[in-house]
Amino acid sequence: MAIVLGPNRYGKAETRLVRVIRDGDTHSLLDFNVSVALAGDLAATHATGDNSTVLPTDTMKNTVYAFAKEHGVGEPESFALLLGRHFVVSQPQVESATISIEAYGWDRLGPHSFAKRGDYTRTAVVTVTADAAQVVSGIGGLVLLNTTDSEFHGFVRDRYTTLPPATDRILATAVDAKWRHLAADGDWAQSYEMAVVALKTAFAETYSYSLQQTLMAMGTRVLTERPEIAEVRLALPNKHHYLVDLSPFDLTNDNEVFIAGDRPYGLIEGTVTRDDVPAAIAEWWL
Numbered sequence: 577m578a579i580v581l582g583p584n585r586y587g588k589a590e591t592r593l594v595r596v597i598r599d600g601d602t603h604s605l606l607d608f609n610v611s612v613a614l615a616g617d618l619a620a621t622h623a624t625g626d627n628s629t630v631l632p633t634d635t636m637k638n639t640v641y642a643f644a645k646e647h648g649v650g651e652p653e654s655f656a657l658l659l660g661r662h663f664v665v666s667q668p669q670v671e672s673a674t675i676s677i678e679a680y681g682w683d684r685l686g687p688h689s690f691a692k693r694g695d696y697t698r699t700a701v702v703t704v705t706a707d708a709a710q711v712v713s714g715i716g717g718l719v720l721l722n723t724t725d726s727e728f729h730g731f732v733r734d735r736y737t738t739l740p741p742a743t744d745r746i747l748a749t750a751v752d753a754k755w756r757h758l759a760a761d762g763d764w765a766q767s768y769e770m771a772v773v774a775l776k777t778a779f780a781e782t783y784s785y786s787l788q789q790t791l792m793a794m795g796t797r798v799l800t801e802r803p804e805i806a807e808v809r810l811a812l813p814n815k816h817h818y819l820v821d822l823s824p825f826d827l828t829n830d831n832e833v834f835i836a837g838d839r840p841y842g843l844i845e846g847t848v849t850r851d852d853v854p855a856a857i858a859e860w861w862l
């Protein structure tokens with residue numbers, strides 16, 4: 577029996593980068609959280625602490641900031657590809673580089689004034705190897721709610737089941753979604769905007785008998801409308817809204833007054849994929 581090192585990677589997580597682009601008096605702002613993870617020939621440092629193939633994580637952080645100045649920052653997918661390719665090309669021991677970016681939105685208030693969008697974030701996870709690149713885009717924390725057109729009944733009942741069947745309920749969720757692109761180039765801004773429109777439209781337009789059905793409809797809509805996307809992964813928390821019992825006050829409650837539940841919550845997760853696309857080159861998670 578031997579004990580061996582299994583899969584491993586390392587990098588600098590959550591480098592916070594704010595880049596101001598000045599066009600005279602009119603400025604724009606990009607606000608990223610960048611994580612770098614490198615994998616490759618790292619046996620020596622794990623075995624003996626021989627760091628001769630270890631690019632310091634501190635250097636990765638510096639590279640993020642220097643690239644923001646030298647190359648500028650645009651779409652998160654483009655910046656992630658630039659960084660990933662740099663580490664694979666410049667460091668022979670690096671076999672794969674995964675760059676993950678969360679992009680925080682700022683709404684313009686004036687030529688150089690902005691208000692932070694407090695809700696959802698845009699994400700990009702790019703994996704680069706010597707001969708391939710994989711781009712995964714996504715959104716996190718997009719809260720959606722339908723006040724009707726949602727039912728849930730016909731479910732399994734056992735001796736612990738108390739949930740009453742619902743023929744008209746609130747359906748609410750905070751969408752975490754990621755989608756894998758077929759190619760490593762594209763119009764990232766347009767693709768992202770239209771994928772998000774597809775997710776929102778499918779949520780709003782689906783008459784739902786379960787959040788699972790809504791998940792499938794959302795993933796299907798993205799793939800139907802966006803030929804550049806191979807596969808969509810969704811995690812949909814069921815943000816339960818409970819009808820308040822107003823009968824002690826001699827009041828009716830015809831689906832008008834709710835308690836917004838916090839936890840626990842149902843968590844519905846699934847992948848919707850085309851059946852004729854190449855497999856992912858690297859594992860990716862939601």
Ligand SMILES: O=c1[nH]c(=O)c2[nH]c(=O)[nH]c2[nH]1
Pocket residue numbers: 728739785786787788814842
């Ligand atoms: O859309 C739903 N799916 C479920 O699986 C489930 N389970 C539950 O208690 N409520 C719901 N709602």
